[in-house]
Amino acid sequence: MSGEGGTSESSGSGTSSPAATSKGGAAAEKKQKQKQKARVSRTSLILWHAHQNDAVAVRKLLEEERSLVHARDYDNRTPLHVASLHGWIDVSKCLLEFGADVNAQDRWKNTPLADAEGAKKHIMIELLRSYGGLSYGQNGSHFEPKPVPPPLPKKCDWEIDPLELDFSNSNIIGKGSFGEIVQACWRGTPVAVKRILPSLSDDRLVIQDFRHEVNLLMKLRHPNIVQFLGAVTEKKPLMLITEYLRGGDLHQYLKEKGSLNPSTAINFALDIARGMAYLHNEPNVIIHRDLKPRNVLLVNSNADHLKVGDFGLSKLIRVQNSHDVYRMTGETGSYRYMAPEVFKHRKYDKKVDVFSFAMILYEMLEGEPPFANYEAYEAAKYVAEGQRPVFRVKNIPELKELTEQCWDHNMSQRPSFLEILKRLEKI
Known part of the structure; x- marks a missing residue:
């Protein structure tokens, strides 16, 4: 009698049993996956x-x-x-x-x-x-090209003298490829300062992106959007100053707390959706393009209010038609929360933010990032192939249904943030 996963051996036979073959195949497949993951x-x-x-x-x-x-x-x-x-x-x-x-x-x-x-x-x-290098293509065309940096609006209201910024007790709260975000003090008030590396302060493309973010942020006024306070544009290093939120970001909060109870998740989702509904308002639509837990900030340690921040990758689009689809580069954003159409470099619209919102909602309910066992790039690839994270949490059918509609492969089937707000308020 053979037990589970084993068979009696046949004398003189070198053949494997179907079970052994199946096991061997599974092991080989697992090894191949691990090898591929290591390679990525x-x-x-x-x-x-x-x-x-x-x-x-x-x-x-x-x-x-x-x-x-x-x-x-x-x-x-x-x-x-x-x-x-x-x-x-x-x-x-x-x-x-x-x-x-x-x-x-x-x-x-x-x-x-x-x-x-x-x-x-x-x-x-x-x-x-x-070494024989030749020039092809358009210089720097992997950036969305703008021939010249956009002119800055009148500065008198918001240009900050760097001498007013007190960095004596500062600490770094974030880092990126172009600089760092530092907690500092301005006129006695704690602020967050995005400081461009001095070595990049003359780079045309960096200046272009910096000015773009200043132009965008100074137009925004909403309780669920991080508030712009001013910028340093006439001296180096270039700096962008916003309000400082003591509660840290949602990524860190979820890492410490794990899955949230449904009522907390709904309150958090409402705050994010309110901020995003404001950004998506026509005729001037702002597509965030990098909505993720790290870019959602908690106002204080009580976690009773959230704000959407970091508009470095956002785009302001003047909408001619409410169903416009935008020709923009497909590499924008963070893989784990990225909509399939962005990963595939297809045309996309503001519904890319709705997809990212669904991934955040999933993470709040489940207590771990979508496809947490995979590298971020690998996760985005699975999503682009049509796969979605599996819900394990029970007793939240309405939230699960909303999340699944928000991450629909067909972007036209995803609800708008105004519709999402109505649904969340009903729940």
Whole structure:
């Protein structure tokens, strides 16, 4: 008699039982998945170290696995593209030494040299040309191109003298590729200061993005939107000043608390939806494009009020028609909360924010990020293929139904934030 998962052996036979074959197949598949996951992780790692100008870490990775020199991100960009754009000479020399393709093209047909020329990195341009680098594509076209930075409106109301900012007891509350967010004091009031790295304060594309964010934030007035207070635009480093919210972000809150009870989740969802309904108001629609728990802030430690923040990737669109679909680049936002149409580089509209909202609602109810067991890129890929996270929490059928409608693969089937508000209020 054979037990579970085992069979009696046949003398002289080398054949495996169906159960053993099945087990072996499953094990091989699992191993393959793990191998693939590790590969994705190492690809992300070399691109990250190239971005951070860490030549030692890049060399170590290449010595372990030489083929990583040809790694590509979702926009087909190589580590050499990344290093060339920022002008990281040591990283680029290391990559070229390990056989990087100097004329690799990203999805816009840009070579590393085209990127270096777009960013005016003159030493990098010379280096790449010495290795046979050629220019293709449009310089810097992986950024949504604007020929010149938008003019800043009249500054008298909001231009802040940097001497008024007190950094004596400051602490860093966030970091990004262009700078850091610091808690400081302005006229006796705690504020959050987004400070651009001095080395990037002359970069045309960085100035363009900074001015865009200032132009956008100064127009916003809503109880569920982080309040803009002013900016430093006439001296370096460039700084953007907003109110400081003591409660931290929703990401950290959920990490500590786990799943929220339905009434708390509904109250949080209402605050987010109110802020987003305001942003999506026509004729001037603001698409956030990076709605995620880290960009939702708690006003205080009691967590009784939330605000939507970080508009660095947002776009202000003057709507001609309420069903307009926008031609925008598809790499924008954070993978784990990204709508499938964005991941696939398709045309999209404001409903991308509704999809991200659904992922946040799921996380609040379940107490863990969607597809928590997968790398963020892998998770976005599964979502684009039509998969969705599985609900384990019971007794919330109305919230589950709302979440599933908000993450519908067809963006036209997703409800608007005004509809979401009505549904949440009823629940």
